Amino acid sequence: MTTTTPTFPTAPEDGVPAVDAVEPGGRGEIHLVQLYPRDMNIYGDWGNTLTLKRRLEKRGYAVQLTDYNPGDSFPADADLFVGGGGQDSGQFRVMEDLQKIKPVMYELVADGVPMLAICGLYQLFGHEFRTIGGEVLPGIGIFDLTTVGGETRLIGNIVTESEKFGTIIGYENHSGLTRLADGQQPLGRVVSGDGNDGEDGTEGAVTNEVIGTYLHGSLLPKNPVLADHLIATAVRRRYSHETLEPLNDTLSQKAREVARNRPR
Amino acid sequence: MERMSRPLVRLLGQGVRAATKLRGGGSAFPGLVMEKLHPGFVSEQLARLPHGVVVVSGTNGKTTTTKMAVQLLESQGLKVFTNRTGSNFVRGVAAALLQEISLTGRFDADIAVLELDEAHAVHFVKEVQPRFALLLNVMRDQLDRFGEIDTTRRMLSKVAAATTEAVILNREDPRIASLAEDVRPGTEVLWYGLSPQLRPMFPSDDDMRGADGPAAPTPEGGSAPEAVVELTDFKATDVDFLVRGKPEKAKVHLYGVYNVYNAAAALALSMTVTDDGRDAPAAQAGIPSLLGELSAVTPAFGRGETITVDGAPLQLLLVKNPAGFRLSLASARPEAYATMIAINDEYADGRDVSWLWDVEFESLRSGGVDLVTGTRAWDMALRLDYDQVPVRDVEPELTEALRKFIASAEGRPMRVFCTYTAMLALRRALRSVAVVPEI
Ligand SMILES: [Zn+2]
Numbered sequence: 001m002t003t004t005t006p007t008f009p010t011a012p013e014d015g016v017p018a019v020d021a022v023e024p025g026g027r028g029e030i031h032l033v034q035l036y037p038r039d040m041n042i043y044g045d046w047g048n049t050l051t052l053k054r055r056l057e058k059r060g061y062a063v064q065l066t067d068y069n070p071g072d073s074f075p076a077d078a079d080l081f082v083g084g085g086g087q088d089s090g091q092f093r094v095m096e097d098l099q100k101i102k103p104v105m106y107e108l109v110a111d112g113v114p115m116l117a118i119c120g121l122y123q124l125f126g127h128e129f130r131t132i133g134g135e136v137l138p139g140i141g142i143f144d145l146t147t148v149g150g151e152t153r154l155i156g157n158i159v160t161e162s163e164k165f166g167t168i169i170g171y172e173n174h175s176g177l178t179r180l181a182d183g184q185q186p187l188g189r190v191v192s193g194d195g196n197d198g199e200d201g202t203e204g205a206v207t208n209e210v211i212g213t214y215l216h217g218s219l220l221p222k223n224p225v226l227a228d229h230l231i232a233t234a235v236r237r238r239y240s241h242e243t244l245e246p247l248n249d250t251l252s253q254k255a256r257e258v259a260r261n262r263p264r
Numbered sequence: 265m266e267r268m269s270r271p272l273v274r275l276l277g278q279g280v281r282a283a284t285k286l287r288g289g290g291s292a293f294p295g296l297v298m299e300k301l302h303p304g305f306v307s308e309q310l311a312r313l314p315h316g317v318v319v320v321s322g323t324n325g326k327t328t329t330t331k332m333a334v335q336l337l338e339s340q341g342l343k344v345f346t347n348r349t350g351s352n353f354v355r356g357v358a359a360a361l362l363q364e365i366s367l368t369g370r371f372d373a374d375i376a377v378l379e380l381d382e383a384h385a386v387h388f389v390k391e392v393q394p395r396f397a398l399l400l401n402v403m404r405d406q407l408d409r410f411g412e413i414d415t416t417r418r419m420l421s422k423v424a425a426a427t428t429e430a431v432i433l434n435r436e437d438p439r440i441a442s443l444a445e446d447v448r449p450g451t452e453v454l455w456y457g458l459s460p461q462l463r464p465m466f467p468s469d470d471d472m473r474g475a476d477g478p479a480a481p482t483p484e485g486g487s488a489p490e491a492v493v494e495l496t497d498f499k500a501t502d503v504d505f506l507v508r509g510k511p512e513k514a515k516v517h518l519y520g521v522y523n524v525y526n527a528a529a530a531l532a533l534s535m536t537v538t539d540d541g542r543d544a545p546a547a548q549a550g551i552p553s554l555l556g557e558l559s560a561v562t563p564a565f566g567r568g569e570t571i572t573v574d575g576a577p578l579q580l581l582l583v584k585n586p587a588g589f590r591l592s593l594a595s596a597r598p599e600a601y602a603t604m605i606a607i608n609d610e611y612a613d614g615r616d617v618s619w620l621w622d623v624e625f626e627s628l629r630s631g632g633v634d635l636v637t638g639t640r641a642w643d644m645a646l647r648l649d650y651d652q653v654p655v656r657d658v659e660p661e662l663t664e665a666l667r668k669f670i671a672s673a674e675g676r677p678m679r680v681f682c683t684y685t686a687m688l689a690l691r692r693a694l695r696s697v698a699v700v701p702e703i
Pocket residue numbers: 043085119171172173174214215216
C-alpha cells in the first residue's frame with residue numbers, strides 16, 4: 001500500500017482554524033472536572049479530558065481542570081464533567097462517594113450540565129449493578145437502566161450509529177450487561193460489536209445532556225462531533241455563545257477510517 | 265491412548281518438526297501434536313529435573329529477566345532448560361523440550377527456567393508444580409486479552425499458590441506484594457525491591473495519573489519486609505545493590521531503568537535457587553560471581569537491541585503499556601535521535617490502542633517525531649497532535665516507513681518505539697539493509 005501523505009498540522013499553532021485572533025482564554029473560562037481519576041482511569045480516559053481541554057483552548061477558552069476524587073469537596077460550579085472506567089476494587093469506593101453527591105448531581109443533570117460517563121461510571125449512573133454472585137451495588141439512577149454481571153467479557157472494536165452524532169467509533173471492554181428500561185434513550189445502535197448487552201442492539205444512554213457509553217478507545221479524540229457537542233453545551237450554558245468554529249480534524253478522520261475496518 | 269516408548273516419542277517429535285518446517289508453521293505446532301499424542305509429556309519430563317522448575321511471570325520484563333536468570337544460573341554450573349523461542353505456553357514448552365530431546369537423544373538438564381505469560385501460567389501450574397516462582401509486576405498490558413488488572417493478579421495468585429519451595433515477589437508493586445497471602449504454608453516468601461529514593465522513578469500504573477497513587481506496600485502494617493536484593497542506585501552502567509543487607513556493586517549493560525530493576529529480580533532468583541539451605545557461607549561465596557556474570561548479559565531481542573544501519577545505530581524499543589513507554593521515552597535525550605513510532609494492533613500487540621492516551625509525549629515536542637507507522641499510525645499521529653508534538657510524516661506501511669525513516673535520519677542515531685508485531689516486521693525488513701541477529 002502506498003499512501004500519499006496529506007498535509008496536517010505539525011506546529012502547535014496549526015490546527016487552530018481561521019478564527020478571528022482570539023487571545024488565549026479571551027472567550028472566558030470553562031471549568032472541566034474529571035470524576036474519580038484516581039480510581040477510574042484505566043482505559044485511556046485521559047484522552048477524553050485532553051481532547052475537551054485542547055478543543056476548548058483552540059476556541060479561545062481557558063480551562064480550569066479539577067480532579068474530583070472520593071471525599072473531595074464537590075466542585076458544584078463545574079461546566080463539564082467527564083469520568084471513566086475502573087477496576088472492580090475502585091468501583092466500590094466510587095459507589096459510596098456517588099451516593100453522597102447524588103442530590104447535587106441530580107440538580108446539575110436537571111440543569112442541563114453536560115457530562116460524559118464511560119464504562120464503570122456509566123454503570124454507576126444507572127440504578128444498580130448486580131454481580132454474578134448476586135451482590136447488588138447501588139448506582140445513582142441518572143439513567144433508567146440496570147446492569148448485571150456477565151459470564152464473558154464483551155471485548156473489541158465497535159461501531160455504532162447515532163441519530164444525533166452520526167457514526168461513533170471506539171473500543172468496548174466490559175463484562176457487565178446493561179439493559180435499558182423502556183423509554184430510556186440509547187446513545188446509538190450497534191453496527192458491529194456488542195454494545196449494552198450484546199443482544200438488543202443498543203449502545204450507551206442519553207438523558208438530558210448526560211451521555212453514558214461503553215466506548216473508550218479513547219472515545220473523544222476519534223469522535224470530535226461528540227466532543228464538540230459537549231463543549232457547545234457547556235459554553236452555551238455559561239456564556240450563551242452559540243457557535244463553535246470548526247477545527248482541522250484530518251488526523252481524526254484518518255484514524256476513524258482505519259478503526260472502523262479493523263477486526264473486532 | 266497407550267503411552268509410547270521414549271525412542272518412539274523422539275522419532276515422532278523429529279517427524280513432526282520436519283513436517284512443521286515444510287509447512288512453515290509456528291514453533292508451538294510440534295508441541296501441540298505431542299501433547300495430543302502423549303498427554304502429560306511435559307510434566308513427566310520436567311518432573312525428572314533434579315532442581316525442579318522455575319516459573320517467571322508478570323506483565324513486563326519476563327523475557328529479559330528470564331534470559332538473565334538463565335545466564336546467571338549457567339555461570340554457577342547448572343545446565344538450564346528454557347523456552348528461548350518466546351513461544352511461551354505449555355505447547356511452546358513441549359516444542360522446546362522435543363527439540364532438546366531430538367537434538368541430544370535425551371533430556372539432560374538440571375533445572376528449567378520458563379517464561380510464561382499470566383494466562384498460560386495458570387494452565388501450566390495445573391500440570392507442573394513449580395519449585396520456584398518469580399513474579400514481576402501487574403500492569404495495564406493487553407487489557408483486551410485479560411480483561412482487567414485484577415484478573416491478571418488472580419491468575420498470578422494461582423502460580424504463587426502452586427509453588428512448592430519459594431516465591432520471589434516485587435515488593436514495590438502493590439498487586440504483586442499482596443500475593444504473599446496466597447502462598448501455601450511451608451513455601452517461603454522472598455522479596456526484591458527498590459530503595460525509598462528510587463521508588464518515584466518506577467511509577468506503577470496506579471500512579472500514572474493524578475498526584476498520589478497507592479502507597480508502597482507495607483504488609484502486616486509494619487515496615488516493608490527486607491529484600492534479598494534491593495536496587496539502591498544506578499548511574500549509566502554502574503549499579504548499586506543491597507544484597508542481603510550488604511552493599512554490592514555491579515555493571516549492567518542493558519537499556520532502560522526497568523531492566524536494571526529486572527537484574528535485581530534475576531539476581532534474587534539465582535541466589536535463591538543456588539542457595540541450598542539458605543544463609544550457608546557457600547551460597548554467600550557465589551554472590552561475587554553472580555554479580556560479575558550480570559555484566560555479561562546482553563539485551564534480549566527487541567528490548568533495547570541496537571542494529572547498525574549504514575554506520576548509524578538503530579535502536580529497537582518494544583513498547584506495550586503506558587509505564588513502559590514513558591520510561592523508554594525518558595531514557596535518552598530525544599533531540600539527539602531520529603525518532604519513529606510503529607503501532608500495530610494485531611492480537612499479539614493488543615487490539616485496544618487506548619493506552620497510548622496514558623503516555624505523555626511532551627518530551628518529544630522540541631525534537632518532533634520523524635515518522636509514525638503501523639496499522640494504527642493515524643491513531644498515533646492523532647495522539648501526538650493532542651500533545652502538540654510535530655510529526656513529519658505518516659506512512660502506515662512498515663517497510664516503506666523504515667526506508668523513508670533511514671533516509672531522513674541522515675546519519676543521526678535512530679530510535680524506533682514499536683509494538684510486538686511491528687517489531688517483528690521491522691526486524692525482517694532490516695535484514696535487507698543490515699545484519700540482524702536470528703531470534
Ligand atoms: Zn471500556
